[in-house]
Amino acid sequence: MLHTVNKSPFQTNSLASCLKHAQKGDAILLLEDGVYGALKGTIASGDIWSKRVELRFYVMSADVAARGLQKSQLIEGLNMIDAGGFVDLVVAHKTSQAWL
Amino acid sequence: MKISILVNEGPYTHQASDSAYQFAKAALEKGHEVFRVFFYNDGVNNGTRLTVPPQDDRNIQKNWSELAEKHKLDLVVCIAAAQRRGILDEGEAKRHGKGEGSANIAPGFRISGLGQLIEMGIESDRLVVFGD
Numbered sequence: 001m002l003h004t005v006n007k008s009p010f011q012t013n014s015l016a017s018c019l020k021h022a023q024k025g026d027a028i029l030l031l032e033d034g035v036y037g038a039l040k041g042t043i044a045s046g047d048i049w050s051k052r053v054e055l056r057f058y059v060m061s062a063d064v065a066a067r068g069l070q071k072s073q074l075i076e077g078l079n080m081i082d083a084g085g086f087v088d089l090v091v092a093h094k095t096s097q098a099w100l
Numbered sequence: 101m102k103i104s105i106l107v108n109e110g111p112y113t114h115q116a117s118d119s120a121y122q123f124a125k126a127a128l129e130k131g132h133e134v135f136r137v138f139f140y141n142d143g144v145n146n147g148t149r150l151t152v153p154p155q156d157d158r159n160i161q162k163n164w165s166e167l168a169e170k171h172k173l174d175l176v177v178c179i180a181a182a183q184r185r186g187i188l189d190e191g192e193a194k195r196h197g198k199g200e201g202s203a204n205i206a207p208g209f210r211i212s213g214l215g216q217l218i219e220m221g222i223e224s225d226r227l228v229v230f231g232d
Binding site: 033062086090091 | 101103108114115116119122123125126127129130132226227228229230231232
């Protein structure tokens with residue numbers, strides 16, 4: 001299953017809810033303000049770091065750039081993708097859940 | 101693959117309309133079929149031809165209309181959500197006595213009911229949701 005999170009973890013609980021419900025092998029895409037969840041060294045980083053083996057994390061690179069963030073500021077090992085990569089993720093997973 | 105898109109947020113609110121548009125464009129570029137885009141709640145505001153954003157800003161409504169024309173997309177606006185927000189086609193404008201020329205549905209969009217959302221969920225291989 002593909003999960004999409006488009007809100008910052010400092011604004012809503014959607015990332016935390018998503019990570020609680022995601023099953024082993026699921027893909028998580030952080031997009032729009034959701035990319036703030038990919039920052040390292042924040043109170044929210046630990047959640048992603050602890051799930052980095054059982055879940056696969058993807059980050060929309062254009063949304064990272066649009067917020068003036070550098071890849072070096074993000075948690076290591078996340079996959080940076082573009083809109084085409086988003087489409088590929090949707091195709092690769094039978095269902096997708098938007099954590100709005 | 102047959103993909104449908106649900107847009108629940110208005111343009112220029114956060115980023116959902118932009119993300120949905122970029123996703124639809126990328127899917128079409130990859131050779132997938134976009135079966136339908138359904139605009140619900142504030143998402144219906146994507147479908148008014150009266151938007152006039154500054155010239156140096158993206159024109160989200162126009163982007164949708166152009167994409168629809170190029171790829172024969174089915175852009176559907178929820179009727180109940182549209183009426184609440186003043187999005188009318190010729191028929192609805194007349195039915196509610198709004199006067200001639202008050203129809204403001206944008207080119208490439210059509211007004212219909214929630215059945216279209218259910219149908220696209222059944223007919224498509226994938227349904228992707230963008231919203232607030």
